[in-house]
Amino acid sequence: MDRPSRREVLSRIGGGFGMLGLGSAMGAAATDQPGGPHFAPKAKHVIYLFLNGGPSQVDTWDPKPMLTKYHGKPAPSSNLKTERKTGAMLGSPFQFHRCGQSGIEVSEIFSHLGRHIDDICVIRSMHTELPNHEPSLFMLNCGHILPGHPSMGSWLNYGLGSENRNLPGYVVLCPGLPVIGPQLWTSAYLPGKFQGTLVPNNETEPEKLIQYLRNTKMGTEEQRRQLDLMTKLNRMHMAKEGRDAQLESRIESMEAAYRMQGEALDAFDVRKEPEKVRERYGEGDFARGCLIARRLVERGVRMVQVYFGNGQPWDNHDDILIHKKLAGQSDRPMAALLEDLKQSGMLQETVVMIGGEFGRTPSVEVSGLVRVQNGRDHNNHGYSMLLAGGGFKGGITYGNTDEFGFKAVEKPVHPHDVHATILNQLGLDHTRLTYRYSGRDFRLTDVAGTVIRELLA
Numbered sequence: 001m002d003r004p005s006r007r008e009v010l011s012r013i014g015g016g017f018g019m020l021g022l023g024s025a026m027g028a029a030a031t032d033q034p035g036g037p038h039f040a041p042k043a044k045h046v047i048y049l050f051l052n053g054g055p056s057q058v059d060t061w062d063p064k065p066m067l068t069k070y071h072g073k074p075a076p077s078s079n080l081k082t083e084r085k086t087g088a089m090l091g092s093p094f095q096f097h098r099c100g101q102s103g104i105e106v107s108e109i110f111s112h113l114g115r116h117i118d119d120i121c122v123i124r125s126m127h128t129e130l131p132n133h134e135p136s137l138f139m140l141n142c143g144h145i146l147p148g149h150p151s152m153g154s155w156l157n158y159g160l161g162s163e164n165r166n167l168p169g170y171v172v173l174c175p176g177l178p179v180i181g182p183q184l185w186t187s188a189y190l191p192g193k194f195q196g197t198l199v200p201n202n203e204t205e206p207e208k209l210i211q212y213l214r215n216t217k218m219g220t221e222e223q224r225r226q227l228d229l230m231t232k233l234n235r236m237h238m239a240k241e242g243r244d245a246q247l248e249s250r251i252e253s254m255e256a257a258y259r260m261q262g263e264a265l266d267a268f269d270v271r272k273e274p275e276k277v278r279e280r281y282g283e284g285d286f287a288r289g290c291l292i293a294r295r296l297v298e299r300g301v302r303m304v305q306v307y308f309g310n311g312q313p314w315d316n317h318d319d320i321l322i323h324k325k326l327a328g329q330s331d332r333p334m335a336a337l338l339e340d341l342k343q344s345g346m347l348q349e350t351v352v353m354i355g356g357e358f359g360r361t362p363s364v365e366v367s368g369l370v371r372v373q374n375g376r377d378h379n380n381h382g383y384s385m386l387l388a389g390g391g392f393k394g395g396i397t398y399g400n401t402d403e404f405g406f407k408a409v410e411k412p413v414h415p416h417d418v419h420a421t422i423l424n425q426l427g428l429d430h431t432r433l434t435y436r437y438s439g440r441d442f443r444l445t446d447v448a449g450t451v452i453r454e455l456l457a
Helices: 006-030 065-069 108-114 133-142 152-160 220-241 245-260 275-281 285-298 322-344 415-425
Strands: 045-050 086-089 096-099 104-107 120-126 170-173 197-199 303-307 350-355 359-365 376-379 383-388 396-398 408-410 435-437 440-442
Touching (some): 045 152, 045 285, 096 108, 104 108, 120 415, 152 303, 152 415, 275 285, 275 322, 322 350, 350 415
Parallel strands (some): 045 350
Antiparallel strands (some): 096 104, 120 383
């Protein structure tokens, strides 16, 4: 046998070290996930029903008799500091009724959800930093007011992974895009495989919901051979050039897409539900999203987020009566989702979150931006959020705003606290779920957050 040349020897040595480097890189990729809960979890899944735009707390979950008393009159105290010019107090046009054995007052526009109030914890003292959509959306979704941080679903996916390798661990449902869009479900500096998978829920047929999932030109065996070849070539490239996080994410995405062919279309096919079930959820994109969310968590998806619609539909500066129309599209499906989860026993292991990025002012907006002066401006000082299932107490309210519903004054709750408490229910210590990036250990709750034990059963 001829002796190898000096160049061949160096090439083999380099290739050997390259493969060691690749093995190290792939090993590092494997350890990019902490490896399970820190302690025994109470819940396994999260469904986040996001009413984007900022629903009004005083017209839904936080009744204020004083607001009705002062309707059309100025606030008895100093003027409320709001983002835009506001005027007199605006009493709610909706009636509130005591619901369930707990007797919690719920607005008439959420009569279906009110029937499940004994399974719901109503936080009435939420607050956040700014009265603008973008920073508040980032805070509720990613734990920071600035872009560039992973979403809560990505953190959960990173910390716990998915229970079903044939489906994404984190799915986002929206008929189009909310304000900001993909940055709300980004994995940011976490590995790309943990980012949310957007599926537009404006179609009924799964082939249209998830387009181009199935390859119509070759069978699964041929696809498998093609994918194996691509993976081999990509790994050879990494062996030569070093670890590439984006390339690793693409490899994982191709593998996930291949695996999804066998289960995803079935999971998203709501036509397989009995007609009576579909009737309970009602019609429309949001109703379809709630039903799909249930089907996904039943199949092991870690987190599903359902946005109410495109843009910010609950942003009713002009006329708060629009809330009644929006509630008509969301009340039934949310109630049906809770009912189904409870009947199947899955509510015990699924946290259901309902809320928007902030609330609205108790005073009427009179700025030059509005056409009809019957609406409310943004309010970050006090608003409401609902939590159900996953070990949260039902039939309770927590915290309070002032007598007009403007500012949280009793047991104020920050989004960091909500995130910390939800992570706790999934067996994760929010102070230990970290990822080192740019010389710092980042986490969903930044450097704050407290688990609110009073909310837990």
